[in-house]
Amino acid sequence: MIRLTWKTLIFLLFSSWHSLSLADSTAQTWFEQMQTALKKTSYDMVFLKAQGQHAHPFRYRHGFYKNHELAMSENLNGPAIKTFQIDQLVVYSNIKQEMLSINSHYIPEVFPYGLFHSWQRLNQAYTFSMGGKSRLAGRHAQAFFITPKDNKRYRYQLYLDQDTKLPLQFDIVFNKQVLERFLVLQLSKTSISMPLKSLLSHTWPKATEVIPPKSTNNWQFKQLPVGFKKISADSHLLAGKFQPVHYFLLDDGMTKISVYVAPKEKPNLPAKISLRNSINMINITRHSKEIVVIGKAPDEFLKKIGMMVQPIHSNHDHVN
Amino acid sequence: MTSHISDEKLSAYTDDEATVNGLTLTKEQRQTLMRYHLMKASIQKQIPSKIEIDIAKNVALALSKEQVIKSKVVDLQKNRSFAWKRNVKQVVQFSTQFAVAASVAALCIVNLSPDDKNLVPQVPTFQTQPIFHGTTPVSLQTAPQSEQQYQVISKEEQKMQEEKINRYLYDYAFRERLYQPEPEE
Numbered sequence: 001m002i003r004l005t006w007k008t009l010i011f012l013l014f015s016s017w018h019s020l021s022l023a024d025s026t027a028q029t030w031f032e033q034m035q036t037a038l039k040k041t042s043y044d045m046v047f048l049k050a051q052g053q054h055a056h057p058f059r060y061r062h063g064f065y066k067n068h069e070l071a072m073s074e075n076l077n078g079p080a081i082k083t084f085q086i087d088q089l090v091v092y093s094n095i096k097q098e099m100l101s102i103n104s105h106y107i108p109e110v111f112p113y114g115l116f117h118s119w120q121r122l123n124q125a126y127t128f129s130m131g132g133k134s135r136l137a138g139r140h141a142q143a144f145f146i147t148p149k150d151n152k153r154y155r156y157q158l159y160l161d162q163d164t165k166l167p168l169q170f171d172i173v174f175n176k177q178v179l180e181r182f183l184v185l186q187l188s189k190t191s192i193s194m195p196l197k198s199l200l201s202h203t204w205p206k207a208t209e210v211i212p213p214k215s216t217n218n219w220q221f222k223q224l225p226v227g228f229k230k231i232s233a234d235s236h237l238l239a240g241k242f243q244p245v246h247y248f249l250l251d252d253g254m255t256k257i258s259v260y261v262a263p264k265e266k267p268n269l270p271a272k273i274s275l276r277n278s279i280n281m282i283n284i285t286r287h288s289k290e291i292v293v294i295g296k297a298p299d300e301f302l303k304k305i306g307m308m309v310q311p312i313h314s315n316h317d318h319v320n
Numbered sequence: 321m322t323s324h325i326s327d328e329k330l331s332a333y334t335d336d337e338a339t340v341n342g343l344t345l346t347k348e349q350r351q352t353l354m355r356y357h358l359m360k361a362s363i364q365k366q367i368p369s370k371i372e373i374d375i376a377k378n379v380a381l382a383l384s385k386e387q388v389i390k391s392k393v394v395d396l397q398k399n400r401s402f403a404w405k406r407n408v409k410q411v412v413q414f415s416t417q418f419a420v421a422a423s424v425a426a427l428c429i430v431n432l433s434p435d436d437k438n439l440v441p442q443v444p445t446f447q448t449q450p451i452f453h454g455t456t457p458v459s460l461q462t463a464p465q466s467e468q469q470y471q472v473i474s475k476e477e478q479k480m481q482e483e484k485i486n487r488y489l490y491d492y493a494f495r496e497r498l499y500q501p502e503p504e505e
Binding site: 245 | 480484487488490495497498500
């Protein structure tokens, strides 16, 4: 009897482990199918971007023509602001102003940043899991969660169209509250449209380049929270008052965080500022410097990052 | 006599807490700063609308700190529209500082943000069906404020503080947009 119980227990443990790993691979499959759908198929969607009390409608079209990846996004209310993508070039266009181009393989303002990173990259700091089913934009949707392993960062909820695998909803969530929402209202798979085709007949301005500064950054991170990488570090001047700062740009795949180290001078900044969307800004004083951390992350997490930066020649980490 | 600022000196200036006003910048540095200015001009419609509301809120909280918490929340709601109007004024003031740079530049930056302040009040409050795991859409997210933030400061100091916050936020938005992930196969 006892032997049977043990066998049953082992069987149950194996079954649950097997189903967990199966669920994990299913989540990975869905995520990768979504990435393929975003970049490799032709579609037309109308969506809302909501932050705080404000929601703005957009239209986004994506497709291929003559082996070129083409996309176009435009706001539907107010003066037209259009953004175009021609392969690796993203061009911002406004009737009143001239155009600006940047190097990017997607239009940054449309889909959330994290959706373009590989599963392996995101898996360092986040776990993926499948949720229930729902109905959005008249389509059957599959819920999908991206949850931080340390539980200190924002959590993400994603609904994918079961048919096309394209995202229908994306939420940034913290403390059971939705901070930002991307919500598709209408989605159709189409052949390439004329406005997209016509993007190839224009001459576009060259992409703005960031000249890497030669100056040294005298501060460093000896460690970073799990999953974070340093993608930029320099010393530069803030526009406006030409205030010199040491700067770091950190990235965990889902969010980018900027860290500034500057001379402490008046006026003092508030200890923390929460913007209307999910962006927070914190200010702490260390080594007699003003350390400002800004990003889409909870303020406590930003503060933790702010406490990790230290002067290169400092042997001890003294906190003022 | 004008001084020349090298890239290496930028970090030194940071450490020495010196300012670079009145110093000559290299052509490269000037171009970089020009880009910052332009990008700043381009995104200024997005950023101030999001920060000054909170500053106005802090002032409102400072004024009403004798009241109970519930009253503070109500005051915040009332002050939001006031903050928005004041914000437009701030944007206009701020934009004039960069108008020259923006007008002479061959490379001109457009408004990256879809935000149009004139239309914001017309946008209805965003409400969707509640989603599972108990999450619900919210209107305004504010972190718990410390008492330190409620100190009443002079108008001049408040303006300087707002400008300083804006400088950081513009730079953040600029760099956050420019550094995009490489395509992953």
